[in-house]
Amino acid sequence: MAVTKAKKIEQTAELAEELKGVSSAIVATYNKLTVAQDFELRKAVRGAGAKYRVVKNTLAERAAKGTKIEAGLTNLTGVTSIAYTKGDPVALAKALSKYVKDNPEFAFKAGVVDGKTISVKEIDALAALPSKEEIYAKLLMLMNAPGTQLARVLNAVGRNVAVVIGQGVEKGKFQNV
Numbered sequence: 001m002a003v004t005k006a007k008k009i010e011q012t013a014e015l016a017e018e019l020k021g022v023s024s025a026i027v028a029t030y031n032k033l034t035v036a037q038d039f040e041l042r043k044a045v046r047g048a049g050a051k052y053r054v055v056k057n058t059l060a061e062r063a064a065k066g067t068k069i070e071a072g073l074t075n076l077t078g079v080t081s082i083a084y085t086k087g088d089p090v091a092l093a094k095a096l097s098k099y100v101k102d103n104p105e106f107a108f109k110a111g112v113v114d115g116k117t118i119s120v121k122e123i124d125a126l127a128a129l130p131s132k133e134e135i136y137a138k139l140l141m142l143m144n145a146p147g148t149q150l151a152r153v154l155n156a157v158g159r160n161v162a163v164v165i166g167q168g169v170e171k172g173k174f175q176n177v
Helices: 004-021 035-047 057-063 089-102 121-127 130-169
Strands: 023-030 050-053 080-083 106-113 116-118
Touching: 004 050, 004 057, 023 035, 023 089, 035 050, 035 089, 050 057, 057 080, 080 089, 089 106, 089 121, 116 121
Parallel strands: none
Antiparallel strands: 023 080, 023 106, 050 080, 106 116
C-alpha cells in the first residue's frame, strides 16, 4: 500500500520532533528478523532507556536535519533502523551489542554520540565501557577511600592502646601501681 505525501510529511514531522533532543543514536540494518526477535530487540532498547524505529532512508535524513545526529543519518542505503536516546549512550550500545551477538541478522551501520559520527568498531568499544552508574560508584569509592583509611588508623590507635592495657591487666603487670 502506497503512503501518501501527506502521511510522509506527518511521519517526518513526528520523527523530527522525537529527534530534537536526542544526543546519541545507532543506525542499523536487519535482514529477516522474526516478530519474536523484533520484540526482543525493542524490549532491550526500551530497557536501555532508548527508542527504536524502522525508518525510510529519505524520511530519516529529512527528519534529522538540524539535530545532533544529522551526520549519522545521511546517505543511507538499504533497510534502516535507528535506536536513539537522550540519556546514556553506553547503555544503548551495550544493549544493542548484546543483541547483535545473539542475532547475526541485525548489524550496525554507524552511530552518533553527541554529534560525532562513530564507526562500528567504536560502537563495540563504547559498549565495552562501564555505564555512568558504575563510573559514579567507582568515583565515590575513590573519594571516600582516604577518609575511610584515616578513620581506620585513628580507631586503630585507641584499639591498640586498649589491647595493650587489657593484656597488661591479664598478666598482672599493673598490680603494683
